[in-house]
Amino acid sequence: MWSWLLHRITGVILAVGLVYHFIFMHFLGQNNYSYEAVIQRLSDPSWKIFNIVFLVSAIYHGFYGLNGLVTEYIKNDFWKKVIRFVVFIVPIGLTFFGFRIVFL
Amino acid sequence: MKYKWHTGSLVWLAHRITGVLLTFYLIAHIFVLSHLRNPEEYNKIMALMKNPFIKFAELILFAVILIHVFAGIRITLLEMGVSTKYQKSMAYFSAFLVGLIWIVGALCFLKEVF
Amino acid sequence: MSRYYTFKIKRYLPDENPQIRWDQFRVKLNSMERVLDGLIKIKETMDGTLTFRKSCAHGVCGSCAMKINGKNRLACQTLVKDLPEIIEIEPLPSLPVIKDLVVDMSLFFEKNDKVLPYLINDEPPPERERIQFPEDQHKILESITCIMCGSCTSSCPVFWTNKEYLGPSALLKAYRFLFDTRDRATEQRLQAITGENGIWRCHSIFNCVEVCPKEIDITKHLLKLKRLAVKRGFKGGSE
Numbered sequence: 285m286w287s288w289l290l291h292r293i294t295g296v297i298l299a300v301g302l303v304y305h306f307i308f309m310h311f312l313g314q315n316n317y318s319y320e321a322v323i324q325r326l327s328d329p330s331w332k333i334f335n336i337v338f339l340v341s342a343i344y345h346g347f348y349g350l351n352g353l354v355t356e357y358i359k360n361d362f363w364k365k366v367i368r369f370v371v372f373i374v375p376i377g378l379t380f381f382g383f384r385i386v387f388l
Numbered sequence: 389m390k391y392k393w394h395t396g397s398l399v400w401l402a403h404r405i406t407g408v409l410l411t412f413y414l415i416a417h418i419f420v421l422s423h424l425r426n427p428e429e430y431n432k433i434m435a436l437m438k439n440p441f442i443k444f445a446e447l448i449l450f451a452v453i454l455i456h457v458f459a460g461i462r463i464t465l466l467e468m469g470v471s472t473k474y475q476k477s478m479a480y481f482s483a484f485l486v487g488l489i490w491i492v493g494a495l496c497f498l499k500e501v502f
Numbered sequence: 503m504s505r506y507y508t509f510k511i512k513r514y515l516p517d518e519n520p521q522i523r524w525d526q527f528r529v530k531l532n533s534m535e536r537v538l539d540g541l542i543k544i545k546e547t548m549d550g551t552l553t554f555r556k557s558c559a560h561g562v563c564g565s566c567a568m569k570i571n572g573k574n575r576l577a578c579q580t581l582v583k584d585l586p587e588i589i590e591i592e593p594l595p596s597l598p599v600i601k602d603l604v605v606d607m608s609l610f611f612e613k614n615d616k617v618l619p620y621l622i623n624d625e626p627p628p629e630r631e632r633i634q635f636p637e638d639q640h641k642i643l644e645s646i647t648c649i650m651c652g653s654c655t656s657s658c659p660v661f662w663t664n665k666e667y668l669g670p671s672a673l674l675k676a677y678r679f680l681f682d683t684r685d686r687a688t689e690q691r692l693q694a695i696t697g698e699n700g701i702w703r704c705h706s707i708f709n710c711v712e713v714c715p716k717e718i719d720i721t722k723h724l725l726k727l728k729r730l731a732v733k734r735g736f737k738g739g740s741e
Contacts, residue, residue, distance in 0.1 A: 285735045288702045292464055299457050306493070317434065319427045326424075339418075346411035353408070355698060356664040378418055385421050389595055389662070392572040396708030397659060403705075466706050469729065472722040475708060 291348045294341035301338045326388055339382040347375040395476045403459035406452045413449060447497065451490050458482035504532035507582055509540055511552065512592040514599045525549070531582050537589060538566055538577035541603075554603035561715055564651030567594055568603050574653035574713040594656040596665075609665060610652050613672035617694050621679065622687035638683040645678040645723055647716045654710035654720055666699040670710035670720045673701055677723040680730065688734070696731050704728075 309317065325331045350371050358364045423430040436442065462478045470478075509527045527548055529540045538559055545552045555565040559578045566577040569592040571585060582589065597605040623632065648671065655661050655669035668676075676695045679685045695701045701724060710720040 285696055285702075285731055289732060289735070292467065295460050295464060299461065302453065302457065319424070319430050319434070322424060342414055346407070346414050349407045350411055352703075353404075356660055356667075356703065374415075378415065381422050382418055385418070385424055388424055390572055391569075391595060391657070394709060394712045396706065396712070400659065400705055400707040463706050466721075467725055467728055469725075472708075472711070472719055472725065475706070475721075 287348065291345060294345040294348075297337065297341045298345055301334070301341070304334075305338070323388065326386065332386055335386045336383070339386065340379065343375045343378050343382070347371055395479045399459050399462065399479050399482075402455050403463070406456040406459070409452055410456055413452075443497075447494055450493055450497070451486070454486045454490055454493075458486050504530050506530050506587070507540060507585075508588045509544060510588060510590045511544075511602070512590075513552075513602050514593070515551070516601060525552075533581070533583040535582055536578055537570055537580045537582060537585070537591070540582060540589070541577060541591075553601045562649060564649035564715075567651035567653045567656075567715075569593065569595055574657045576651060576653070576715045579715050594652055596656050596662045597652070605652075605656075607652055610650075610655055610669070610671065613655070613668050614650070614675055616668060617672045617676040618679070618687065618691060619675045621682065621685055622690065623684055624686065632684045634682075634684055642678050642681050644718050645674050645681075647718060648674055648678075649716060651715060653713045653715060657709040657713045659707055659709060660703050660705065664699065664703065667703045668695060668700050670704070670724065673704065673724050673727060674718065674720050677727050680727065692731055692734055695727065701727050701731060 326335070351368065354364060354367050354371060358367055420433055423433050459482065462475070462482055465478065466472060466475060506528050507530075509529055511525050511527070513523050513525050515521055515523075527540075527544045529543050529548075531540055531543070538556060541552070541554055542556075545554075554568070554577070556578065557563040557565040559566070561576055561579040564576070567574060568577055570577065570580055571590050574594060577591075591603065593599050593603045593605045597607065597609060600606050650671060652671065654674075655671045658667070658670055661667050661669045673695060676691055680688060680691050685691075704721070704724045706721050706725065708721050711718075711722075714720060
């Protein structure tokens with residue numbers, strides 16, 4: 285139950301976060317994703333927190349979804365285990381790389 | 389197998405496909421950003437992003453995100469207790485909003501490009 | 503007013519080669535007649551080997567659920583005048599076919615058994631029946647009208663690909679007892695429906711609602727079950 289609820293909560297966080305993400309990154313200003321601008325933003329602690337919450341939510345939300353697809357579509361028990369393992373390990377790796385970006 | 393489509397099942401399928409696409413996009417997104425460790429490589433990749441083909445792909449990505457978000461909002465509202473009698477009107481209204489926001493967003497986006 | 507209808511029926515004859523074929527029958531039916539009348543006419547006057555289930559023929563027993571023009575419905579409740587001239591009939595999707603339109607429902611009933619479809623109350627029985635107030639009865643009335651025809655579960659895209667999923671019918675049955683004021687097994691029941699293949703696999707697709715011959719808003723009930731499970735979870739109940 286908690287995993288399901290967290291999927292919904294992260295969904296809401298992402299929906300709200302995306303509005304901010306889009307308006308800021310694409311609709312306001314010109315050079316928001318030049319190297320200097322990104323680095324400067326990353327040094328701001330409030331951006332760090334936003335990025336981490338956003339990152340973890342997105343990874344959890346996405347891979348919980350994929351895990352559900354494994355439950356619903358993979359019939360073979362062996363492959364189910366294998367893909368489930370992949371769907372478990374890849375997000376951990378991604379979180380690691382994501383954190384390395386945020387704490388550049 | 390052939391089975392009659394209904395509003396709910398169409399929204400569900402769209403939600404599903406866009407969800408899978410977005411998860412894979414997330415991996416790609418993190419990969420691109422991981423080039424931030426090296427300014428030269430990052431700038432090289434960002435220069436690639438100016439390609440009109442990529443810009444077009446980004447517009448599709450925007451649509452995919454909107455579809456997924458609004459389908460998600462509809463499901464969450466239903467789960468929070470909004471009456472199921474509105475499930476179809478919610479789906480149609482969401483589709484309208486997706487279209488509207490996509491057009492407005494695309495215009496802003498293109499302004500940024502040109 | 504009567505007119506001719508073409509029944510295209512998907513046959514499955516395990517002893518013949520090929521086992522699967524589509525047969526066509528031209529049947530004259532009047533506007534008051536139903537798909538089931540057409541099937542009976544075919545069986546009696548054209549092809550005695552055509553096999554399908556029927557019993558009450560009045561939408562109560564749930565035996566004649568089948569896929570008619572791409573959608574699950576009861577043959578006895580579908581008037582031919584509401585259908586186009588060509589009527590395509592197949593067995594219920596995703597359940598093993600035994601012959602022609604007859605499917606093996608044991609998987610469906612197994613799911614039903616998993617949700618403990620009986621009243622559980624270990625309090626000493628009162629002198630007369632266990633009392634239920636009309637208001638409490640109204641809370642479960644809609645879910646009680648289920649006739650277990652199998653239309654909903656076999657219309658569910660999640661069930662099509664995941665046969666472990668409990669399915670709308672069994673979950674509706676769980677609702678029927680969870681919200682019954684006389685029942686005491688809330689924890690046990692929630693345990694039974696909140697597993698990996700339980701209530702969380704419902705994605706509010708509404709296919710079940712579209713097909714229910716008793717017009718039960720099944721998804722509404724399953725959404726209530728989700729909220730109940732979440733509420734219980736916060737109170738430290740079962741996962």
